[in-house]
Amino acid sequence: MSRQTFRFDGKMGSLFPVLFQSIEESREEEGVCCPGKVNPGYEENVMIDVTLKEMLEAGVHFGHQTKRWNPKMKRFIYGERNGIYILDLQQTVRRFRVAREFAKSVVRNRGSILFVGTKRQAQPIIQQEAQRCGMYFVTERWLGGMLTNLQTVRKSVERLNKIEEMMESGQISRLPKKEVAQLEKEHEKLASILNGIRGLSHLPAAIFVIDPKKEHIAVHEANRLGIPVIAMVDTNCDPDMIQFPIPSNDDAIRSIRLITAGIADAVLDGALESQVQKGHETPVSESFSETKEEEDSEKKSGDEA
Known part of the structure; x- marks a missing residue:
């Protein structure tokens, strides 16, 4: 999908239909499922399309001002509108799906995920969703050495x-x-x-972070210990520090809630599968390594652009 500069009449709602149509046209060209079409390569067509629509409505695609960006996020940016970067939701949908599958796999193999979000608008959401899926959480302050x-x-x-x-x-x-x-x-x-971490007697198998720029100490500690990081990465973040980046608006409450709830749902699915398959180790899907290779390829292309 080529990057574009949007020109609109200033009304927020006018962005949605144009961006949605542009994304869907690109998805159709690449053979990705579109509304009303059957694509045998995907088993969750309806879920993917609904998620894309929900992301648009939640403002997941809005990044920071163009002067406040990290060039490493270039490969995740679709365009620019009125001095604001617009994230490529096609990539967000795909990477969100991969992140959820990874989270589910972690819990299916009886691992735990630490939810981290200390910014004001993320605190209640992180606590609520972590408690809903039975995971640990940090919402007030990250203590140095917590990992x-x-x-x-x-x-x-x-x-x-x-x-x-x-x-x-x-x-x-x-x-x-x-x-x-x-x-x-x-x-x-x-x-x-x-x-939120009273019962955390062993290191978590992964951490989920809202705004890795703000939670840079948590991300650094996880990287140092080889703990995979799932994170919402906005246009001002460094995605190279994140193993499972989800390009998304990490400031809007609706955006944070949508992504966090999706990860929590994946955790619940993994817990259910763990109960059903108790005593049977299920390896992490090979698709994750394939996705990382694809990420590296995209990163190289983005750096060369």
Whole structure:
């Protein structure tokens, strides 16, 4: 799909039909399923088309201002409108599907995924979706060493548990008021940071991140330990640090909710398959390695462009 510069009358809604038609024309040329057409190469035609429409409606395609971009995201950009980059939703749909399949595979093999999103608009969504699918989450602040020095973090969790035991047993009421106030303040701080990872005794098999630029410490720690990263990457992010990038608007609430809910659904599917296939190891699909080769090819083409 060639990159274009859009010219519109300034109305937000006028972008949708033109962009949708342009994407669908390109998908048809490349043999990708389109509404009303049967494509034997895909088993989930309806789901893919609905997802594309939902992405448009949720504003997943809106990137940052053209002056605030990372050139490494060039291969994911479809065009520009009024100084705003427009992401290529054809790539977003495909990579979102691959990321979900990977997440499902991780949980199917009884691994865990850590959901990370500390920006204000992402916090409630990350917590809600992580709890819905039974995964761990970080929404307040990423503690340095949360992955690379997990045992030290576990000591903080033990401290939190000890304070709560004192509160529940009434032991704290026998302490001086000043000490009680200090413990309550410490409890509030620890609980806000650690509540989502209390049961995390081993490293997660993968992490899912909203805005890897903001969560660069988490991404760096995961990369250092060889933990795969699934992330929403906006036009100002570095996709080279992400094993499963999902080109998307990481600022809009509807966009964050749509992508995060999709990953959570994949986790639930993986958990169900794990129960059905208990005791049977299922390897990660070879399609992931093929996708990485395709990514490298696209990256090379984008750099040469």
